[in-house]
Amino acid sequence: MPSFARRHLLVASAAAVSAPAWLSPALAQAKNLRPTPRQTEGPFYPVTLPTDSDADLLKNGKVVYRQGQPSWVEGTVTDLAGVPLAGAVVEIWQCDHQGHYHHPGDGDRADPAFQGFGQVAVGRDGRYRFRTLKPVPYTGRTPHIHVKVKLDRQELLTTQLYVAGDPGNQRDGIWRRLNEADRAAVTVPFAPGSDGLRASFPIAVQA
DSSP states (O other): OOHHHHHHHHHHHHHHHOTTTTTTTHHOOOOOOOOOOOOOOTTSSSSSSSSSOOSSSEEEEEOOOOOOOEEEEEEEETTSOBBBBBEEEEEEEOOOOOOOSSGGGGOOOOTOOOOOOEEEOOOOOOEEEEEEEEOOTTBBBBBEEEEEEEETEEEEEEEEEETOOOOOOGHHHHTSSSSHHHHHHHEEEEEEEEEEEEEOOOOOOOO
């Protein structure tokens, strides 16, 4: 049995016996969650991961990115029973405020101050959090953030996060191909907060 499966079995078994203090009542009681829908990876996943690939995409090394609308993207990663997937790694990548990626396929035209890619390992509560910018559109695509979840080097999910209420959604072919329930799962509001916009994106995967 692969190591990730053994670990998941142990976590799930423990949760079935008693819900530990760090597991919220909502997660402890959740059953049969709808899996977060899969989406295309797209052509701009990094060829090589950047030297700075932490959870703060608005600071690339010592250079601070001051364009666009600062935002927090946060949530939990669980299995379909609501058990947090401790040790899972969440990755995000997106274009800068002018619609450019750090990728040779886009001419490497992204603002060098924008990190463009970040990753974070979730703890036993399954929570993740990124500091980034509200996504913007570019030719042919509505605003979105790419999201990938890995566990023990296995890719569990690749999807995209969309902005609720953006007029470009209805014109986006990838978004339109989702059914209504799946659209709701990956389309979230970016609400004003005290230190920028906030978007909550819970992720449920078949582990």
